[in-house]
Amino acid sequence: MESQLRSAGAPPATPAALSDLNKHTHEPIDDTMAFEYSEQLLTPENSRSETSSNNENASTEEKPTVRRRSTRVTRASLRGEAQLDGDMEIDNQGTLSTAGESNPAVSGETLLDKAEGGKRSQASHLRHSIAVMESWSEATLAQGNMESEGDHPMAPDTPVSKSSQELQASDMSTSLQQRTLRKRVERILTEEGGNNKGKVTVTAKEIKSPVRRSSRLSLLEKASDLVGRASSVLGKRSRDVMGKGKELGRRASLRPRITTPKEEPAQATSEAPPAKKRRVSEGDLPVKIQEIQDAVQEAPKPVTLSKTKRWLAHGLYTGQEHTESRPLQSRNRNAKRRSQGPTQRKLLPMPMFAGDRLLKQGRDFQLPFDIFSPLPSGQPKPNEWRKTNKNVFVGEASSIWRANKPLELSKCMCAEETGCDEECQNRYMFYECDDSNCGVGPECGNRNFEELKQRTKAGGKYNIGVEVIKTEDRGYGVRSNRTFEPNQVIVEYTGEIITQAECEKRMRTIYKNNECYYLMYFDQNMIIDATRGSIARFVNHSCEPNCRMEKWTVAGKPRMALFAGDRGIMTGEELTYDYNFDPYSQKNVQQCRCGSGRCRGILGPRPREKEQRSKEKELRAENEKKSSSKNNNKKASITKQKVLNGSTSRVNKRQLLGSKSIKSGMKKVVSKARASTSKATTTSRPGSKATVTTKTSKTTTRKTTATPSRRQVKKDNTKSKKEVKLPKVKTTKTKARAPACARKPTQTTKTQSTPSTSKLSRPSEKTKAKILQAAKGTNTRRRTVKKEDTKPKNPAKRTSKAKETSPRGKAASKAAKSTKA
Numbered sequence: 001m002e003s004q005l006r007s008a009g010a011p012p013a014t015p016a017a018l019s020d021l022n023k024h025t026h027e028p029i030d031d032t033m034a035f036e037y038s039e040q041l042l043t044p045e046n047s048r049s050e051t052s053s054n055n056e057n058a059s060t061e062e063k064p065t066v067r068r069r070s071t072r073v074t075r076a077s078l079r080g081e082a083q084l085d086g087d088m089e090i091d092n093q094g095t096l097s098t099a100g101e102s103n104p105a106v107s108g109e110t111l112l113d114k115a116e117g118g119k120r121s122q123a124s125h126l127r128h129s130i131a132v133m134e135s136w137s138e139a140t141l142a143q144g145n146m147e148s149e150g151d152h153p154m155a156p157d158t159p160v161s162k163s164s165q166e167l168q169a170s171d172m173s174t175s176l177q178q179r180t181l182r183k184r185v186e187r188i189l190t191e192e193g194g195n196n197k198g199k200v201t202v203t204a205k206e207i208k209s210p211v212r213r214s215s216r217l218s219l220l221e222k223a224s225d226l227v228g229r230a231s232s233v234l235g236k237r238s239r240d241v242m243g244k245g246k247e248l249g250r251r252a253s254l255r256p257r258i259t260t261p262k263e264e265p266a267q268a269t270s271e272a273p274p275a276k277k278r279r280v281s282e283g284d285l286p287v288k289i290q291e292i293q294d295a296v297q298e299a300p301k302p303v304t305l306s307k308t309k310r311w312l313a314h315g316l317y318t319g320q321e322h323t324e325s326r327p328l329q330s331r332n333r334n335a336k337r338r339s340q341g342p343t344q345r346k347l348l349p350m351p352m353f354a355g356d357r358l359l360k361q362g363r364d365f366q367l368p369f370d371i372f373s374p375l376p377s378g379q380p381k382p383n384e385w386r387k388t389n390k391n392v393f394v395g396e397a398s399s400i401w402r403a404n405k406p407l408e409l410s411k412c413m414c415a416e417e418t419g420c421d422e423e424c425q426n427r428y429m430f431y432e433c434d435d436s437n438c439g440v441g442p443e444c445g446n447r448n449f450e451e452l453k454q455r456t457k458a459g460g461k462y463n464i465g466v467e468v469i470k471t472e473d474r475g476y477g478v479r480s481n482r483t484f485e486p487n488q489v490i491v492e493y494t495g496e497i498i499t500q501a502e503c504e505k506r507m508r509t510i511y512k513n514n515e516c517y518y519l520m521y522f523d524q525n526m527i528i529d530a531t532r533g534s535i536a537r538f539v540n541h542s543c544e545p546n547c548r549m550e551k552w553t554v555a556g557k558p559r560m561a562l563f564a565g566d567r568g569i570m571t572g573e574e575l576t577y578d579y580n581f582d583p584y585s586q587k588n589v590q591q592c593r594c595g596s597g598r599c600r601g602i603l604g605p606r607p608r609e610k611e612q613r614s615k616e617k618e619l620r621a622e623n624e625k626k627s628s629s630k631n632n633n634k635k636a637s638i639t640k641q642k643v644l645n646g647s648t649s650r651v652n653k654r655q656l657l658g659s660k661s662i663k664s665g666m667k668k669v670v671s672k673a674r675a676s677t678s679k680a681t682t683t684s685r686p687g688s689k690a691t692v693t694t695k696t697s698k699t700t701t702r703k704t705t706a707t708p709s710r711r712q713v714k715k716d717n718t719k720s721k722k723e724v725k726l727p728k729v730k731t732t733k734t735k736a737r738a739p740a741c742a743r744k745p746t747q748t749t750k751t752q753s754t755p756s757t758s759k760l761s762r763p764s765e766k767t768k769a770k771i772l773q774a775a776k777g778t779n780t781r782r783r784t785v786k787k788e789d790t791k792p793k794n795p796a797k798r799t800s801k802a803k804e805t806s807p808r809g810k811a812a813s814k815a816a817k818s819t820k821a
């Protein structure tokens, strides 16, 4: 309607109206115009080509109405034009003749030829301008199309398919712009035609004026403006097509923006305005990625400078020099400083930089106490270790043990007030107290295995307290992961209890090729084989040990356990005890690698002890012969010998003593103790370490006595030593008993101060009373023996001279002589 009214009432074409062309072209193009450009002039072919494959249905549905409307508008506008001029051709579709599209120059001529004579001058101008304009626009657009083919920067940006994009790029750019220009020109002509209807003469004269040339130029300018306008109306894509030649340069200039982020703003402001953001299409991505990669490669790596702390320029600590070294405290250094000249605030150095210094330099520290510290996981584990935490009697061992089962238990005589302290008789005899033999109750201090049981029951690494380690040169070992008090029980030595015969059999067969043996004399000529046993089997030997192995009788059964030495055990210490290894053969001699200062060099007794041991062996052999001749009962003689040399159980000892008088029994056992004590004094060293040495020597003494008994058994078995490779039996059997010997001298110190009523001095009246009381009881002999035997409780306190001169030492030597006799 708007176009109809405008065409109907259009004024005739006048120069003034022509001059208004510029005004018209610069008018903002409203929606109606835009509609006209985009929809009105489209042919069915073009409209079809513009629709994408995606919205084809939608576009086909809308086409009829749009076409009808555009037809109506065009017809209305052309009707008014036809009324005026009758020179405009209208095709069947109502659109302008396509001749103009195919040949713009021809169409312009056609239009101008049909114009009236009054309008000829103006038409000629127009003809020229249109021809120039169209040829120029076509050339420009053709160039743009040529360039846009293949790499249209915005082509993949649209959601339209590729084919439709190409068509849009070509068709829209050409047809729309041409038609838009023509439409504008036609409209201007229409308007001018209307205005000039009554003023043809005037306008013709004016047109013939010299202004003609300038008007042509102005028309060219206007045409170029129109082209620019049209391109702005056509949209982004067309603008890109048209201005690609220019844009390429500008896009290239955008690249450095990524590479130099810091300098970019300055360059951007100086060279070109910031480019409008546009969507990144898929086609652009590879190019963009490549650009970014290039930029990253080209971009200089940022230099990371460590931030230096800036100290305050005001306040309490102002003026101090920042130094990472500790403040100079000594006088000399201060004097040196003073000599260097006046500095700032040297009088009272403030702890301004102390924290900084501490953070940078660090500080070593040590925990003030030893704490529970188990090894981290992933330690090497022994492969062939079958674990058992209880003694298992194998074969005849159980029947033998049952036959020799003690008929009576050691009755503890300790009072509740004192508890079972060091003077407890059961303790002396290595009998553990329990509710059946001790009435002290929880205050009893002689329940080591019970304590161990409770600890094991509670479980956990702390309660167990030991763990296997891999040593450098001694295979596996055992270390503590907590502290142990002096003489505290650590771990029980358990395994299979076997007879001698079984042991030798295993040595010939199963352990034939073994390098390590876990055999130890146990009790009643039986051996404990810890090949299948507890963790204690991994405890290594040391000539200067921190633990000792002891055999105790618990509820009538012998048990062995590792106890802490007199120094106690610290966290992380490797546990060791003295094997007192008796190799029996030079083949079995092993080099000791304990690393202690008093290392004997081999896993065996000291040379001097060895000599003593050999002498004792000879003596014992003589005694055996004598006793065997006197006593036809061989078994009885062997048992007696066992008791005398201390290698058998206390049960047998009691049995033997029971057959004789108490006094004679006491004499024999005590004489042995004295003899060992005298030996110990010869090897003891002054100082606290002497305790360990004395114990060791005593252990050795007992050990030597144990050897013949084993040999005796072998004789009984009629097997020679050469035939059977004897195990590297740890004579810890005797060693286990060594602490018993070691405790005896401790009492000696006490007895020395008290007057002795017999050959053996006694620690106190209390002990004396106990012994007398015990002599009346059922286990009189044992207790008496124990009392006699446990007197030298703390040999370390005694000097060798005192031992030699003491009445106890004399008695011991006499007893030894009598024993030998």
Ligand SMILES: C[S@@+](CC[C@H](N)C(=O)[O-])C[C@H]1O[C@@H](n2cnc3c(N)ncnc32)[C@H](O)[C@@H]1O
Pocket: 473, 474, 475, 476, 477, 515, 516, 517, 518, 537, 538, 539, 540, 541, 542, 590, 591, 592, 593, 594, 728
């Ligand atoms: C009862 S095992 C001890 C555990 C053994 N280290 C292991 O890996 O199974 C005894 C053997 O350990 C070795 N051994 C123990 N203490 C030693 C020491 N001080 N020097 C050298 N070897 C030692 C010897 O081979 C010995 O026969």
